[in-house]
Amino acid sequence: MIAVRDLGVSRGGMPVLAGVQFALSSGEALVLRGPNGIGKTTLLRTLARLQPPLCGEILGDVDDIAYAAHADGLKLTLTVDENLAFWARVFGGGDPEAAIRAFDLASLRDRPAGGLSAGQKRRLSLARLMVTGRRLWILDEPTVSLDAASVQLFASTIRSHLAAGGAAIMATHIDLGIEGRVLDLAPFKAKLPAFDADDAGGFL
Numbered sequence: 001m002i003a004v005r006d007l008g009v010s011r012g013g014m015p016v017l018a019g020v021q022f023a024l025s026s027g028e029a030l031v032l033r034g035p036n037g038i039g040k041t042t043l044l045r046t047l048a049r050l051q052p053p054l055c056g057e058i059l060g061d062v063d064d065i066a067y068a069a070h071a072d073g074l075k076l077t078l079t080v081d082e083n084l085a086f087w088a089r090v091f092g093g094g095d096p097e098a099a100i101r102a103f104d105l106a107s108l109r110d111r112p113a114g115g116l117s118a119g120q121k122r123r124l125s126l127a128r129l130m131v132t133g134r135r136l137w138i139l140d141e142p143t144v145s146l147d148a149a150s151v152q153l154f155a156s157t158i159r160s161h162l163a164a165g166g167a168a169i170m171a172t173h174i175d176l177g178i179e180g181r182v183l184d185l186a187p188f189k190a191k192l193p194a195f196d197a198d199d200a201g202g203f204l
């Protein structure tokens, strides 16, 4: 569903990761691991084509991708129901009622998203993925703000998505109990360009 060859990514003009390679098929999950600042968000944004790669290739259809960033990206004045209906209309995808059930949102359906708690907003944001109908979910720290029960709802949604032929790439520090591969990004840390003292002129 997606394959990456010799990919280099950058942030703020600086190389962050180099030589990243992997391929992911339908039904598979890939978890990105690595310390703070290694480049998980930068890689996910690049895979979602929100920023261009520094070098290398990303193979796969961008229209397969639904991306959920750190920020929840909700329409704060719309209700839970209206948010899901909006995204279902935009993507022409899945069933909002299934998403409401999967993330236990029935009792919140008439509440404006702006009036939800952080964890409730996160549940709505993840429910949104289901109505996109997209096959490849790219998720940045999806469980932030979720309580233990909501983490289980999320894990079970991911399992169903994989079983239905979807795929997921996510950065998370917690073990979701999902069968999947782990990609440690530490070995792909980009080397900074060598410092040339001659170029520093009279500044040293």
Ligand SMILES: Nc1ncnc2c1ncn2[C@@H]1O[C@H](COP(=O)(O)OP(=O)(O)OP(=O)(O)O)[C@@H](O)[C@H]1O
Residues within 6 Å of the ligand: 011, 012, 016, 034, 035, 036, 037, 038, 039, 040, 041, 042, 043
């Ligand atoms: N807005 C920015 N401008 C410039 N550099 C940035 C910016 N945001 C992040 N960086 C730098 O880019 C590098 C990669 O950051 P990134 O957010 O991708 O890491 P991460 O692995 O997702 O980190 P975390 O686990 O803390 O979320 C880091 O060295 C970081 O300092």
